Amino acid sequence: MEEIIETFPEERVVGVREECRLREQHFGNFQEMETRKKIKRMRNRYGKFFYRVPDGESSADVHDRVSAFLDGLWRDMETNRFGNGPSDELNLIVVSHGLTILLFLMKWFNWTVDQFEGLTNPGNCEYRVIEVGRNGEYSLAVHHQDEELRDWGLSEEMIEEQKLRAYGPGFL
Template identity: 60%
Template sequence: MLKTKVKCAGFLESLWRDIDMNRLQCDASDDLNLIIVSHGLASRVFLMKWFKWTVEQFEYLNNFGNAEFRVIQLGFGGEYSLAIHHSDEELQEWGLSLEMIADQKWRAQATKGDWNENCPWYLDAFFDKLADSDDNVEGDCDFDGK
């Protein structure tokens, strides 16, 4: 899986670069639609990287069936989601947890202003939601290192 993840990461970086540099569409007023044809593992890794899913979440995903597809569609707030085109039942059949489905629904409806405060995947995995304190606790260092 690691080798596939690295290849998908490189593909995503290249894809974003091509989109940002407008290499994929001749007329900027046209909507950009991309079709990615792949096999099950690479498709699941692509979804994992795109939606920032954990390895544990990835492991519950089912491979695509023959000629099966997923549509990632741009939501109203500028975030892509599986929940715009697909039903909750489809998402559950594919192995998405209730938390992942809720995230997909949020992505479909959220506005960019909501991202910083209410986004379920925005920094929550890295930082605790603790109240800030201006008081120095005994033993804390000041900015000058004292």
């Protein structure tokens, strides 16, 4: 986060806040290799969204935290709490862990559990840019190419929805 902030002129950074709801999934006591392998096998069979790690959280639990954060963020954006006027540009940067970012996107775009299950976890320092498109909606397709979206596990249907959000109904 600090490296990202340094790329902006100081007067353009209006604030930084730590948000505990955007922490990574709590995996419980995950020390023994054999136990870890068994848990991963069960999670893969059961599904990564609903499977709760013993003494830890499920992705659904993290989704609840991310949803609460986003509800507040949307409210702050709608009420102009960030101090930006109608003509001011506002960029928000969210820095978190891979699963948390996937669940953030799931909530933002109303993806289903099945769609979430097909996504791949972002690598270290990998980023996703959600940007307002010509259609006035936020989309991954404004900044990212189709091949990149496919590599992340988005289905063709999800990619088309991102393009529609970015460019409107006449993009085809």
